[in-house]
Amino acid sequence: MSQTDSQAPALPGGPDQTDGQPRALPGRPDQSSRPARPRRPARPARAPRTGKPVASTLAVAGYVVMIVPILFVVATAFTGGRTLTFPPQGLSLQWFEKAVAYEPFTGALVSSLQLAVLATLIALAVGVPVTLAIHRGRLPGRGLIEGMFLSPLIVPELVVGLALYQQLMIGFGLANSTTLLIGHTALMMPYAVRVTGASLALADPSLEEAARGLGAGPVRAFFTVTLPMLRPGIFSAALLSFVTSFNNVPLSLLLQSRDFRTLPVTMLDYVQQSYDPMVAAMATLILVATVVVAVVAERTVGFAQIFGGINK
Amino acid sequence: MRPVAQPVAPPPRLPCPALVGAAAGVVGAPVRPSYPDRHERLVVTTRKTALLLLLPGLAFLLVGFLVPSLAMLVAPPGVGTGEVVARVGQMLTDPYDLRIIGRTVGLGLVVTVVCIVLGFPIAYLLARSTSRWSSVLLALAIFPLLLSNVVRTFGWLVVLGSQGAIGKLLVGLGLVDRAPQLLYTELAIVLGLTQLFLPLAIISCYSAVAQVDAGLDDAARGLGASRSRTFWGIVVPLSSPGIVVAATLVFAGSVTAYTTPYLLGGSSQRMLSTQLFSYSSVTIDWAGASATALVMTVLVFVVSGLASLVARKGATQ
Numbered sequence: 001m002s003q004t005d006s007q008a009p010a011l012p013g014g015p016d017q018t019d020g021q022p023r024a025l026p027g028r029p030d031q032s033s034r035p036a037r038p039r040r041p042a043r044p045a046r047a048p049r050t051g052k053p054v055a056s057t058l059a060v061a062g063y064v065v066m067i068v069p070i071l072f073v074v075a076t077a078f079t080g081g082r083t084l085t086f087p088p089q090g091l092s093l094q095w096f097e098k099a100v101a102y103e104p105f106t107g108a109l110v111s112s113l114q115l116a117v118l119a120t121l122i123a124l125a126v127g128v129p130v131t132l133a134i135h136r137g138r139l140p141g142r143g144l145i146e147g148m149f150l151s152p153l154i155v156p157e158l159v160v161g162l163a164l165y166q167q168l169m170i171g172f173g174l175a176n177s178t179t180l181l182i183g184h185t186a187l188m189m190p191y192a193v194r195v196t197g198a199s200l201a202l203a204d205p206s207l208e209e210a211a212r213g214l215g216a217g218p219v220r221a222f223f224t225v226t227l228p229m230l231r232p233g234i235f236s237a238a239l240l241s242f243v244t245s246f247n248n249v250p251l252s253l254l255l256q257s258r259d260f261r262t263l264p265v266t267m268l269d270y271v272q273q274s275y276d277p278m279v280a281a282m283a284t285l286i287l288v289a290t291v292v293v294a295v296v297a298e299r300t301v302g303f304a305q306i307f308g309g310i311n312k
Numbered sequence: 313m314r315p316v317a318q319p320v321a322p323p324p325r326l327p328c329p330a331l332v333g334a335a336a337g338v339v340g341a342p343v344r345p346s347y348p349d350r351h352e353r354l355v356v357t358t359r360k361t362a363l364l365l366l367l368p369g370l371a372f373l374l375v376g377f378l379v380p381s382l383a384m385l386v387a388p389p390g391v392g393t394g395e396v397v398a399r400v401g402q403m404l405t406d407p408y409d410l411r412i413i414g415r416t417v418g419l420g421l422v423v424t425v426v427c428i429v430l431g432f433p434i435a436y437l438l439a440r441s442t443s444r445w446s447s448v449l450l451a452l453a454i455f456p457l458l459l460s461n462v463v464r465t466f467g468w469l470v471v472l473g474s475q476g477a478i479g480k481l482l483v484g485l486g487l488v489d490r491a492p493q494l495l496y497t498e499l500a501i502v503l504g505l506t507q508l509f510l511p512l513a514i515i516s517c518y519s520a521v522a523q524v525d526a527g528l529d530d531a532a533r534g535l536g537a538s539r540s541r542t543f544w545g546i547v548v549p550l551s552s553p554g555i556v557v558a559a560t561l562v563f564a565g566s567v568t569a570y571t572t573p574y575l576l577g578g579s580s581q582r583m584l585s586t587q588l589f590s591y592s593s594v595t596i597d598w599a600g601a602s603a604t605a606l607v608m609t610v611l612v613f614v615v616s617g618l619a620s621l622v623a624r625k626g627a628t629q
Contacts, residue, residue, distance in 0.1 A: 052539070055433035062430035062514075063449075065507050066456055069467025072477060076470050085475040126372055129365035136354050137362025149369065152377050156568035156612060158585050159605040160377060162592050163384035166601075168375075171389065186376030189369060208354050222355040247460040250570045250585070254593060264462045264571075271466065271575060280470070283463040290459045294451075303454045307515055 070287065077280040084275050095281035105282055108266040115177075115262060116245040119184035120238050126185075127192025128234065132222075134193070135200045146197070150190045157187065157250035165254040177260040183251055188241035195240065195306075199233025200226075236306040239297055243290075385606055388598035399603035413607065416584045419498060420566040423505040427562045428555060430506070431513030432521075436547060438514075439521040440529070453514045461508060461571045468504050468576055469495065496578040504572040509565050513558040520554020521547060553626055560619035564612045584608045 072086065080090025099105055127149075133139065134146050152160065164183045168174045174182075203226065211221040227234075252262045263286075271279050297306055356362050386393050403409040434453060438446050456464060471477050472494040479491025494500060524547055532542040548555075573583040582590075584604055591601035 052437070055437055055543075058430050058433040059437050062434050062510055063452070065430065065503065066453065066510050069471050069507060070456070070459070070464060071467075072470040073463060073467045083475060084470055084473060086470055086477040086480060122372075126368040130369035132356050133362040133365040136356040137359065137365065139359065139362050139366075145366070149373060152373070154564075154612060154616060155377075155381060156585075156605075156608050158568060158570050158588055159384075159609055160381055162588065162601055162605055163380035164376070165592065166388060166598065167380035167383050182372065182376040186372050189372060193369075205354055212354070218355045218361070226355050243458050247462075249461060250568070253570065253589065264460055267462050267466075268571065268574070271462075271469070275473075279466060283460075283466050286460055286463050291455075294455050294458050297458075298451060303451050307454055307457065 073280050073283045074287065076277050077284040079277050079280075082276060084277055084280065088277075095277045096285070099278050099281040099285065102278065104261070104266050104270070105263065108261045108263040111177075111260050112246055112263040115180055115184060116242045118181055119188050119245045120241040122181070122185045123188035123192045123241055124196075124234060124238060127189045127237070128196055128230070130189070131193050131197045131200055132226075135197060136205075146193065149193045152187050153190045157248070158253065160187065161251040161254045164251075169255065175260075176255050176257040180252060180255045180260070180262070183255065184245045184248065187248075187251060188245055191240045191244070192234075192237045195237035196230050196233040199230045203229040232301050236301055239293070239301075239306060243293065385602055385609070388602045391599045391602070395599050396602045396606065399599045400606055403603055403607060412582050412584060412587050415498070415581065416567050416608075417611070419501055419505070419583070420563050422502055423509065423566040424559050424563045426502065426506050427510050427513040428517075428559055431510050431558065432517045432548075432551075432555065435514050435517035435521050436543075439518055440526060450518070453511055455511075456507070457511045457515075461569075462575075464507055465504050465572050465575050468500060468507070472500050472503070472576070495576060496580050498577070498581055500576040501573055501581060501583070504576045505566045505569060508569065508572060509562040512561045512565065516554050516558035516561060517551065518554075520551035520557075523554075524550040553623055556619050556622050556626075560616055563615055567611055568608060584611075 076084055076086060076088050077095055078091055078093070079085070079088030079095065080092035081088060130149055134142055134149075139145060160183065164179050168179045168182065169176055207225050207229070208221055211225045212218070216224065247264055248262070249264045249268065252265050256262070256265055267279050267282060294303070297303060356365065386396065388396065403413070434449075438450050438453070469476070473479070474491050474493075474495070476491075476494070478494060482488045483491055528546050528550070529542050532546050533539070537545065567583075568585060570585040570589065573581065573586050574589075577583060577586065579586075584607065588601055588604040588608065591597045591604060
């Protein structure tokens with residue numbers, strides 16, 4: 001990064017933020033030449049891209065790091081060659097055909113989908129009542145209870161994975177699929193609690209009160225009044241949980257068996273064994289599915305709402 | 313497309329209960345008058361009901377997380393607590409282990425700095441932009457969070473590999489005779505982790521910058537401050553809580569990430585996470601695994617705790 005911003009008044013500790021048209025602050029030499037004009041037009045007319053070369057350069061670099069490697073995955077997936085080289089040799093769909101016919105991938109895809117759906121449903125089924133208890137239950141130590149239910153987010157997932165592998169699979173002899181389901185559910189619960197909790201905090205309690213006052217029992221009031229108000233939160237939580245569970249590596253890593261394997265871990269193992277573009281093809285298919293999910297999410301709740309609440 | 317609406321919930325996930333509690337104070341706590349009889353009318357009527365509602369979740373939390381984690385950390389099978397503690401002591405003195413810890417922390421710090429340096433400008437430009445493209449660019453910055461880490465990291469194999477794009481390009485330009493070793497280096501890990509955690513940094517910074525009234529920028533500019541002075545004197549200090557959160561999230565993520573160090577660092581650039589896997593799956597050294605897990609967990613807790621202290625100090629000032 002350049003250190004060339006000599007004109008701007010130095011603020012302690014800050015490197016430069018060159019703005020392209022440095023002004024000498026005290027003198028303002030151009031003031032006399034064009035007197036009664038505002039220094040710049042009103043805000044909406046401000047051109048956002050001009051005059052911030054350092055910020056813009058850094059921003060472009062950031063986008064390149066985030067996006068370009070993904071484009072390379074797609075490009076290599078269509079190669080006609082046999083290895084992961086760039087530029088791809090010829091154009092073909094051969095690796096897509098191989099990927100969708102490769103049993104370890106398809107089997108793992110089914111397992112991963114089952115796991116993600118079940119873990120999400122269970123996490124919501126047990127997480128939403130927890131949210132209700134926290135926000136409506138008037139329990140002592142509310143913050144502590146909430147913190148406890150959010151705690152799976154702080155402990156490294158790899159550590160939790162090791163714990164479940166050692167204690168539940170080896171210690172108690174649980175099947176790895178059961179262990180995965182328990183672990184994923186415990187890990188997804190914070191999403192349910194936090195995201196639906198944010199919805200519940202915004203929901204007006206007087207609506208519930210009105211329903212109760214008009215004679216609805218607590219159960220009926222919950223299903224007809226509270227639950228509909230929670231819908232955006234539940235949708236966001238479900239989407240986040242599903243995606244997080246489906247993509248998870250660290251927690252699932254040690255909890256694999258020959259019969260029940262998850263897709264990301266299977267792909268990781270495959271990359272380690274052979275250096276061919278089949279993983280690129282599978283990755284491209286996942287990318288397409290993720291784009292579909294993202295578009296649905298943006299259309300229904302909006303990205304910012306979903307990730308504003310919680311993110312991983 | 314209209315600019316993305318303000319998030320409903322407090323900005324980003326906060327990696328520490330204290331932090332979470334602090335944030336919940338802002339949005340999480342419903343502001344409602346405390347009529348003595350009011351709770352009678354809500355869906356959860358009694359404390360007993362509330363406890364019943366907590367039970368199933370609590371069961372999953374205990375069985376699927378708390379009890380196994382504690383048991384693994386303090387008493388792995390066939391290993392005493394003392395042995396784990398001794399192993400931690402060994403790790404903190406052994407040069408090989410220290411190098412792994414140093415690499416993990418060092419790369420974590422580098423990635424954190426890079427993510428803030430790249431992410432904050434993106435957040436700033438997006439939050440202050442009036443262009444209709446800004447919501448598309450924001451979506452593009454958030455989208456990678458939905459995408460599998462394996463898919464995202466895999467891209468770097470294609471870019472950095474010996475047959476990869478950069479190597480071919482350098483050779484093609486005649487700059488080097490042979491593609492340089494880029495994969496399985498610390499640089500590769502930093503690039504991979506930056507790609508992974510930049511979206512997190514952007515979101516945290518974005519919600520912080522968006523909360524800084526753009527009118528303050530205008531006021532500073534109107535009073536004669538340069539753009540850079542406005543940026544460093546107004547925008548950065550006022551959005552510093554978001555920067556702290558971003559840094560914490562990125563650091564905690566970086567020192568615990570597995571996929572990226574595994575694929576891009578290999579066995580030559582061991583980090584705590586890959587070492588942990590090796591102990592628990594290759595050598596089956598439970599004491600070593602627990603000790604590594606303990607070091608990793610303490611590292612994350614300490615950093616989150618520090619961040620929450622900083623946040624609290626900032627809040628009381």
